[in-house]
Amino acid sequence: MAERGEREAFVTLATNDTYALGCLVLGNSLKQRARTTRKLVVMVTQGVSQSMRNQLARVFDMIYDVNLLDSRDSANLQLLGRPDLSVTFTKFHCWRLTMFEKAVFLDADTLVLQNVDELFDREELSAAPDAGWPDCFNSGVFVFRPSEETYNALLQFAMAQGSFDGGDQGLLNMYFRDWATKDIARHLPFIYNVVSQAFYSYLPAFTQFKDSVKIVHFIGATKPWHHPYNTTTKEVTPLPETGHNKDYLQIWWDIFMTFIQPTLDPSLKEQMGGLIGELAALSLESGATYGGSQEHLSEQERKLNWERGQVDYLGADKFENIEKKLNKSMQGPAASSKTYAASPFKNISVTSKATEQKQPPKE
Secondary structure (H helix, E strand, O other), rough: OOHHHHHHHEEEEEOOHHHHHHHHHHHHHHHHOOOOOEEEEEEEOOOHHHHHHHHHHHHOEEEEEEEEOOOOOHHHHHHHOOHHHHHHHHHHHHOOOOOOOOEEEEEEEEEEOOHHHHHHOOOOOOEOOOOOOOOHHHHHEEOOOOOOHHHHHHHHHHHHHHOOOOOOOHHHHHHOOOOOOOOOHHHHHHOEEEEEEHHHHHHHHHOOOHHOOOEOOOOOOOOHHOOOOEEEOEOOOHHHOEEEEEHHHHHHHHHHHHHHHHHOOOOOOHHHOOHHHHOOOOOOOOOOOEEEOOOHHOOOHHHHHHHOOOOOOOOOOOOOHHHHHHHHHHHHOOOOOOOOOOOOOOOOOOOOEEEEOOOOOOO
């Protein structure tokens, strides 16, 4: 088993600091809750700051730098209502991790509740049915075999065929098009990729099999870190109309507050602001409630919400704040103003490099 532990790995992806938080909770759920014996790998793009990379190095055995891959398919993503998924092609870099014989990819918005090392007994491409269309698999969790040949084939397929939903799930289902019919052994039980919204699945079954769930997937635009958390009661309050199961959200926040938040530098509030800064500055003695408003979203997330028509007119995006921003801009750049680079999205590239960072002491 020790030998397999060196040759097999769980893999995830962070394209920005916010999703790096999700990776940190996922990694800790694998190590602290599930007690996995496999390696942990996180792929990161230039959108992840050095500060967050240092945090990731505390949990993951390898940090693997990759280029951002953008589907540039706004039409199909509009049908899905998720323009932010254009960069999910970046996860195809996982096939370049050829230092491992087999791996399991997990989205950054998943949470492992029980040991799932048995997934490494499955073959490529093994995945669970998608709750929205069960003849397709959900690409938030899948078993694969790293291969440069497969990686290059996926890129060629992407450029030639595209994706029916504009994201990675549509393309992977087109590429592995015989998944639904060829081999039932490659159909993972739903307990390995359960959507956290009970209304999105069969509620009686959700109630019956809840204790058997092994991996939870917080699908949708609202993630666990967006929900309000009270530092006195240590409880999360699900935002209305999101449907996220409170028990699963509570587990996510318990892991975050126990293993991650205490290691965040409080000075990040001044350095970075936004969601990361607010989480870093949380104090259990303050009795404050974090979250529940778009003012805690990163600039990128707020921009995406604007594009979806989800504007916080009564909060951070109310007219008075917009007016102040306009007046400040017309007065000229201040010495302390931030410089924002052009779009971070890049054309599809086949280059990437792996970097195993020097690890801080394990916690």
